[in-house]
Amino acid sequence: MSALLQVRGLGVWLRNGDAASHVIDDVSFDIAAGEMLGLVGESGAGKTVLARTLLGLCRPGSVEGVIGSIRFEGHELTTLSEREWRALRGVSIAMVFQDPMTALNPVLTVGEQIEHALTRRRGLSRAEARRRAVELLERVGMPDPTRRARQYPVQLSGGLRQRVVIALALSCEPKLLIADEPTTALDVTVQAQVLDLLDHLRRERGMAVMLISHNLAVVASHADRVAVMYGGRVAEIGPSEALFVTPRMRYTAALLRALPRLHDDRHVRLESIAGRPPDLHNLPAGCRFAARCPHTDARCAIQPPLSGDLETLHRFACWHPAPVGEPTLVVSR
DSSP states (O other), X not given: OOEEEEEEEEEEEEEETTEEEEEEEEEEEEEETTOEEEEEOOTTSSHHHHHHHHTTOSOTTTEEEEEEEEEETTEEOTTOOHHHHHHHBTTTEEEEOSOHHHHSOTTSOHHHHHHHHHHHHHOOOHHHHHXXXXXXXXXXXXXXXXXXXXXXXXXXXXXXXXXXXHHHHHTTOOSEEEEESTTTTOOHHHHHHHHHHHHHHHHHHTOEEEEEOXXXXXXXXXXXXXXXXXXTEEEEEEEHHHHHHSOOSHHHHHXXXXXXXXXXXXXXXXXXXXXXXXXXXXXXXXXXXXXXXXXXXXXXXXXXXXOOOTTOSSEEOOSSOOOSOSOSOOOOO
């Protein structure tokens, strides 16, 4: 598939007092139209910074430097002015933020907020925008959308607010949707509804989705491909089933061994990952996972592992990859 989004050698430094933290380091990946790419990793791995960089949303004055390339539909984004970013953001590329209460204006009804996006970005009349807002709410599974459009965010449950945020993101029919932890703080049933909705919409419209999540099981069951981030780098990336069934990078394998699983006749003790993620202010010279890996050697400590050619379907950065053996996780889709 041809790439809708191409990221090559992306590096981002954020200011931290008098120092700079290298929070994104040599990240490269593609997303094709209609594809869902899952992005997983521990807190502090760089997932949200990467998402905000793809949308030009890092706070003014917080970025020390950016290198590499971000190309969307063949156009370079790293050189855009703020005016050009505003024309792109929310129209061609949209984002669903993890906390719908902070993403919505508490003093406007949810219908007014969607209408505002439609009149400003798509040039619709107020009457047409009002009708379209109700259609969008209905499309994302909002019960009684006409009545809900007249309500304020505080009058809605967490699941309904998240549906409003998704409707708002879809209002300008983006080609790429970045969903940053879209099911945080939602109960399991509502999580499934929101994720099924995203899956349905991207298949229906050919919209690409980058799904950021801590929940490996959620990503395994919805994403076509998965990228695992660790210490600001992509540790492993590949087709969902290949990565979850036969992970090669030792960090990915350790994450999967820490997942609770059901077994017919035996109790399996969960395996924790010893140590802590690397300090982004003082990163190691070699593999970022070396200090926590039981298979490390002298080379791991001083030489960053190579992740393979970008054309390789399943890439991983590890000097001592996990062997291909028994399945680690059964992926149900």
